[in-house]
Amino acid sequence: MDPIQFFDLKTQAKRLRADIDRRIAAVLDHGAYIGGPEVGELETRLAAFTGARECVAVASGTDALLIAIMGEGVGPGDAVFLPAFTYNATANAILIAGGTPVFVDVERETANLDPADLERRIAATLAEGRLRPRMVIPVDLYGLPADYAAINAIAARHGMVVLADAAQSLGGRLGNRSVGALAEMSATSFYPTKTLGGYGDGGAVFTDDPARAARWRSIRWHGTDEMKRESIRVGVNGRLDSLQCAVLLSKLEIFAEELASRRRLAARYAEQLDGLVERPKGAAEADSAYGLFTIYVKNRDQVQAVLKAKGVPTSIYYLQALHHHAAFAAHAPAGGLPVAERLADEVLSLPFHPYLSDTQLDHVCAALRESL
Numbered sequence: 076m077d078p079i080q081f082f083d084l085k086t087q088a089k090r091l092r093a094d095i096d097r098r099i100a101a102v103l104d105h106g107a108y109i110g111g112p113e114v115g116e117l118e119t120r121l122a123a124f125t126g127a128r129e130c131v132a133v134a135s136g137t138d139a140l141l142i143a144i145m146g147e148g149v150g151p152g153d154a155v156f157l158p159a160f161t162y163n164a165t166a167n168a169i170l171i172a173g174g175t176p177v178f179v180d181v182e183r184e185t186a187n188l189d190p191a192d193l194e195r196r197i198a199a200t201l202a203e204g205r206l207r208p209r210m211v212i213p214v215d216l217y218g219l220p221a222d223y224a225a226i227n228a229i230a231a232r233h234g235m236v237v238l239a240d241a242a243q244s245l246g247g248r249l250g251n252r253s254v255g256a257l258a259e260m261s262a263t264s265f266y267p268t269k270t271l272g273g274y275g276d277g278g279a280v281f282t283d284d285p286a287r288a289a290r291w292r293s294i295r296w297h298g299t300d301e302m303k304r305e306s307i308r309v310g311v312n313g314r315l316d317s318l319q320c321a322v323l324l325s326k327l328e329i330f331a332e333e334l335a336s337r338r339r340l341a342a343r344y345a346e347q348l349d350g351l352v353e354r355p356k357g358a359a360e361a362d363s364a365y366g367l368f369t370i371y372v373k374n375r376d377q378v379q380a381v382l383k384a385k386g387v388p389t390s391i392y393y394l395q396a397l398h399h400h401a402a403f404a405a406h407a408p409a410g411g412l413p414v415a416e417r418l419a420d421e422v423l424s425l426p427f428h429p430y431l432s433d434t435q436l437d438h439v440c441a442a443l444r445e446s447l
């Protein structure tokens with residue numbers, strides 16, 4: 076058995092090498108390194124893949140969030156609700172735009188934003204009267220879509236817009252709708268280890284609203300008008316370069332096949348581990364993209380050490396709930412967020428990528444059984 080890797084980017088690189096070399100050569104030949112034809116081609120392909128009308132490719136998943144938040148004019152005095160158990164980028168984007176993050180607890184069953192706690196935090200924000208509820212950013216943690224039916228309805232009732240942080244979930248589905256088309260706006264990441272990862276940083280924003288997409292295209296290019304002559308709003312350098320789009324176009328060719336492999340491997344993990352360990356799961360219609368395969372264990376340090384000794388690398392997403400990070404502690408709610416805090420002590424992600432062999436996966440399960 077080959078050594079087990081937590082992520083494996085090299086097998087895919089080997090598989091696609093000739094095609095990627097050809098596409099990179101094409102970019103070097105035409106010389107439009109920024110704003111080349113690959114950008115529009117990737118946007119068209121991704122819009123078709125997700126079912127969203129518009130896709131705007133940007134420089135990172137963080138820029139995708141930031142540009143979508145800036146596009147709504149969020150600023151001082153605006154409350155933006157987000158789960159307390161996510162990557163720091165979700166909170167950073169809100170704060171960079173000048174909004175105020177309001178942390179919401181998550182559900183243990185899904186590890187995603189808890190709609191009931193969202194209702195409570197909105198009510199508390201309104202009662203306090205200091206901030207205006209403006210936006211909700213649910214996160215599809217580990218690839219599992221959040222409860223958009225409930226969250227979209229709550230947001231609509233309060234006149235708020237929903238921005239899905241789909242950095243980990245591109246390829247997931249909820250019923251017959253794909254990630255990218257589950258909320259008014261969605262942001263994803265092409266960080267190399269994501270379900271669709273590039274060879275560097277990248278991201279994209281999705282919407283059905285052409286006016287929003289036009290604003291995002293302006294913001295990603297320093298806030299300029301369509302002719303790029305005048306700054307008509309404040310913007311950033313948030314472009315995705317042609318080379319990165321060329322790489323992603325190649326990877327898109329095998330994306331559906333890789334997602335199928337992720338789903339098959341996740342089912343194999345589930346078959347051997349369900350009943351043995353708890354893990355986040357969605358409702359029947361939720362189809363995770365399985366960006367990560369994560370379990371909950373109470374004696375995590377011990378389990379991790381035993382697995383390591385047996386050649387099984389693991390990782391923790393995330394060690395701390397966001398309101399416990401120094402940078403965000405000023406926004407920690409009184410009384411804490413108990414579910415998020417407990418998950419931070421218990422989550423453990425197992426080796427997971429489309430090229431994991433059945434033998435390797437079975438070895439992980441056997442080692443885990445012994446460690447427990």
Ligand SMILES: Cc1ncc(COP(=O)(O)O)c(C=O)c1O
Pocket residue numbers: 135136137138161162164165214240242243264265266276277278
């Ligand atoms: C939930 C979540 N949001 C946002 C991001 C930010 O994406 P990026 O690293 O591409 O800026 C990531 C990934 O790193 C993420 O996991």
